[in-house]
Structure formats: C-alpha cells, structure tokens
Amino acid sequence: MKILVVGSGGREHALCWKLSQNPKVDAILCAPGNGGTARLGENVPVKDDDIPGLVALARDREVDLVVAGPELPLVLGLVNALDSEGIPCFGPCAYAANLEGSKAFSKNLMHEAGVPTAPFRVFDEYDEAVAFVRKKGAPIVVKADGLAAGKGVVVASTVDEAVDALTDMMVKRSFGTAGARVVVEETLQGEEASFLAFCDGHNYALLPSSQDHKAVGEGDTGPNTGGMGAYSPAPVLPEEKYAETAELCIKPILKHLAAKGEPFKGVLYAGLMYTEDGPQVLEYNVRFGDPECQPLLMRLETDLLTIMFACIDGKLDTIEVRSTPQTACGVVMAAKGYPGAYPKGMEITGLDEADAMDGIKVFQAGTRLDKGKTVTSGGRVLCVTALGDTLAQAKERAYQAVDKIHFDYSYHRRDIADKGLKRLS
Structure with missing residues (x-):
C-alpha cells in the first residue's frame, strides 16, 4: 500500500512514523516533507497548498491513501478534489474544514449547536469593530477570521491594544485577506x-x-x-x-x-x-x-x-481505539529568535543517540538533509518525545534526550508539563 502524507512539520513526521508500522504499507510519500520524513520514505517537492499538484501526484503515483497533516489543504478542498478522482483522503471536506478556516463560521456553528463558548461579535467594518471594543472595554480578544498560521489572535489587556490589533488586521492587512473580517469576543480565564x-x-x-x-x-x-x-x-x-x-x-x-x-x-x-x-x-x-x-x-x-x-x-x-496508560511528554527544540527571525542551516548532532534511548522518539520538523547531514531549516526544529509510567518520568526522559542533541542557537523551554505536575501534586 502506498500513502501520501501532506505537510512538512513534526506532526507529519509522526504520522509517517506511525503509518509505517503497518506491514501493509510498503511506500510513503511526503509532500513536501522534512529531514525526518526523508528517512521513512520519499519527499516530493509539492507544497501543501498546491491542490492540483497534490491530486496529480496522488493520481500519477497510484497512491492508495492521502493523509492531510495541516489545515490549509483541507480548507482549500483537498478532500473534495481527491474524491472526484476516487482517491481516499483522511480529513474533512472543505465545508466542514471551515470550522478552522473561518473563526466566524466556527463561532456561529458553535452557537447553533449549543456548544459552550465565549460571547462574540463578528465584524466586517473597522469603525464598527472599534466602536464595539471601546464600548465593551478590556480585556478582550480580537481574532482574524481566516487562517493566519496560528498568529491571528490577540488577547488585548487594554482598549488601545485591541484597537491596534483591529488596525493591524483590518486596515494594514498584516494577515492579508484573513483579517478582512474579525471576531471580537470576551476573554476567558483558566x-x-x-x-x-x-x-x-x-x-x-x-x-x-x-x-x-x-x-x-x-x-x-x-x-x-x-x-x-x-x-x-x-x-x-x-x-x-x-x-x-x-x-x-x-x-x-x-x-x-x-x-x-x-x-x-x-x-x-x-x-x-x-x-x-x-x-x-x-x-x-x-x-x-x-x-x-x-x-x-x-x-x-x-x-x-x-x-x-x-x-x-x-x-x-x-473498531476499538486504544491508547497506552503511559504518559507522554514532547519538548520542542527551536531556533533562537523564533517566532521572529531566526538562523537556519545549523548542523544537528546527537539525533541517533537520543533516538536510541528507552521510550524516546525524536520527531523532526524544521529540518532537511544536506550531504548526509541533518541541518535546521525552520523555527521549530525538533519535538523530542518520551513515554513514561508517570508524567514526572516522561518529562525527565524527554529532557535527558534533549540534552543529548545539539545545534547552534538552540532554544527550548524547561518547564513543559509543569502545570500538569503541579495539578497532580
């Protein structure tokens, strides 16, 4: 069986890794993939937003299943396009994908379905949005309606911050067309x-x-x-x-x-x-x-x-979907400067040593292969993930593995899972 996984992050490396464990899978393609997916199959230089290119790839290579990792191809209608070719794809159709593709659509659907969510208003006009924010006061949340790579949400602690966010999104178009419409909602604490x-x-x-x-x-x-x-x-x-x-x-x-x-x-x-x-x-x-x-x-x-x-x-x-009772903890190793500007092209060492540890798997994200060496190519570079019988053990193992890996300008948080450990204690 031949599978095409769409995307290039740590999630896609994890999907390829898990799917490769099925003995029926004899070939995995990843578009465009990364240094980790290249070791599990074949990377193909087709971008995740190139729907015609992905359909052609799946058809020409006689793929048995397409798995969409990120949201963008789903919102752009990858499932619908593949369905017309008779190629199965794991993921929702374009209409259902609007749950993520449009925050206004999502909030309205929650309201219709009776799902508990923060009170909200949707605005297409900048002046109306500003007037509403000034009337409601802060703290308040401003969200770009469309996809903004996880960056289109501002939790404003003051009215001025909220107005600045509206200006960035609706006037300056810092997120392109994604910010033409905005959702303004009450802040939730917890x-x-x-x-x-x-x-x-x-x-x-x-x-x-x-x-x-x-x-x-x-x-x-x-x-x-x-x-x-x-x-x-x-x-x-x-x-x-x-x-x-x-x-x-x-x-x-x-x-x-x-x-x-x-x-x-x-x-x-x-x-x-x-x-x-x-x-x-x-x-x-x-x-x-x-x-x-x-x-x-x-x-x-x-x-x-x-x-x-x-x-x-x-x-x-x-079927029964089962998970081990063990705990898992993943620590992201990033390039210093992320989510702003960051360096690229640093060689990563210690990957094999960390991967060989008990209960450890290093998932690659912003990486590529360069003359046999793995080098950084993105902001989030790795997700070092560990299994443990307890959360404390999983965290300890994950950081032990992190400490075996090196690349210049590396950065990671040391407090992943601390909230969970505090709650357990």
Whole structure:
C-alpha cells in the first residue's frame, strides 16, 4: 500500500512514523516533507497548498491513501478534489474544514449547536469593530477570521491594544485577506486543554487529553508560537470526564454538520478553556495539533491506518481505539529568535543517540538533509518525545534526550508539563 502524507512539520513526521508500522504499507510519500520524513520514505517537492499538484501526484503515483497533516489543504478542498478522482483522503471536506478556516463560521456553528463558548461579535467594518471594543472595554480578544498560521489572535489587556490589533488586521492587512473580517469576543480565564477525537461523520472515538504550551518563554511568557511542547494526558481533563466533555464539544458538532449534509470525517480537535463556569470551547481545529500529535501517537496502540480507513468508510464503531496508560511528554527544540527571525542551516548532532534511548522518539520538523547531514531549516526544529509510567518520568526522559542533541542557537523551554505536575501534586 502506498500513502501520501501532506505537510512538512513534526506532526507529519509522526504520522509517517506511525503509518509505517503497518506491514501493509510498503511506500510513503511526503509532500513536501522534512529531514525526518526523508528517512521513512520519499519527499516530493509539492507544497501543501498546491491542490492540483497534490491530486496529480496522488493520481500519477497510484497512491492508495492521502493523509492531510495541516489545515490549509483541507480548507482549500483537498478532500473534495481527491474524491472526484476516487482517491481516499483522511480529513474533512472543505465545508466542514471551515470550522478552522473561518473563526466566524466556527463561532456561529458553535452557537447553533449549543456548544459552550465565549460571547462574540463578528465584524466586517473597522469603525464598527472599534466602536464595539471601546464600548465593551478590556480585556478582550480580537481574532482574524481566516487562517493566519496560528498568529491571528490577540488577547488585548487594554482598549488601545485591541484597537491596534483591529488596525493591524483590518486596515494594514498584516494577515492579508484573513483579517478582512474579525471576531471580537470576551476573554476567558483558566487552564487550557486539547481534546481530540477520530470521527467518521456520525461516530467518534476519543483520544486522551493533552495540553500544548503556546508561549515561547517559560512560565507562559512572550509571544505565542505554533507550540513549544505538549504532554498527554492533561490532569485538568481526567479520563473520567472524557465522555461528559465529548457530549459538550464533540457530539453536537458532528450531529450539526451531519444534519447539514456535510458530515465531518477526520480528526476533530476542541481547544478548551477550563473556567470557573466549566469548560468552554476556544476554537476548533480540523486536524492533529502540532505538537500534541507527537505525544498522542506515541501513546496510540490501535493501528493508525485501520482507524483512518474506518473514519473514511463510516465504520469507526466497528473498531476499538486504544491508547497506552503511559504518559507522554514532547519538548520542542527551536531556533533562537523564533517566532521572529531566526538562523537556519545549523548542523544537528546527537539525533541517533537520543533516538536510541528507552521510550524516546525524536520527531523532526524544521529540518532537511544536506550531504548526509541533518541541518535546521525552520523555527521549530525538533519535538523530542518520551513515554513514561508517570508524567514526572516522561518529562525527565524527554529532557535527558534533549540534552543529548545539539545545534547552534538552540532554544527550548524547561518547564513543559509543569502545570500538569503541579495539578497532580
């Protein structure tokens, strides 16, 4: 069986790694891939937003399954385009992918489906948005409606900050057309958790809870990033609360989209905030999170390929999705300066030594192969992920592996999973 994985990050390396464990898989293509995926299969220089190029690649290479890692190709209609060619793709159709592609669409759908979320307003006119912000006061959240690479959300502590954010998005177009429309919503206070489920349009199978660390600096300080580390499970969302939480944030969305004739198939990711009033949905993603994917796939025991085809075929209720009771912790090693400007091209050493450690897997993200050497090519370079019998052990193992890896201008947080350890104590 031949599989095409779309994307180039640590999530895509993890997907290739997990799928390669199925004995039926004899070839993996990754478009465009990275230094890690190149060691598991063949990287093909087709970008993740080139829908015609990806369809042609899948058709010409007689691919049996396409797996979309990031959200962009899903929002652009990759599943729909492949469906017209009779090629199965794991992920939602373009309409359902708007849960992530448009924050206004997502918030309105939550409202229609009765999902708990912060009160909000949607604006197409700058002056109206500014007037609303001045009337409501701060703190307040301003979100670009469209995809902005995880950077289109500003939690403004003052009215001036909120107006500046509106100016950047709607007037200066710092996020292009993504900021032409904005969502303004009340600020939620609490601790976050990520809750993901495999979905086949009607049925769902829950993955364990996890928690991402968005801020670049320790103690959740500094600008937001794509994620500096994650661990699973997250004590803020214990296993005994999974079913109840799914009734709040997974089941209503699946039911609502199915009723619209646009069933959701793939991974539905609810970003939750645990407030004094209980869990509220901050946002939905329509794919695995990165770096949550890495700890979650380390824990997943059921064959991933089997799960994906069950989702596509509407037969998820015929299989059991199991994860190990062990804990997993992933620490992102980044290039100093990220999420701003950062250097590239530094040689990475110690990868094989770290990978050989018990319970460790080093997932590559911003890397490429250069004359047999692995060098950095992005801001988030690696996600060093460890299994452990406890969260403390998983964290200890992850940092032991981190300490064996070196590249110039390397940076990582040392407090990944500390919130979970504090809650457990």
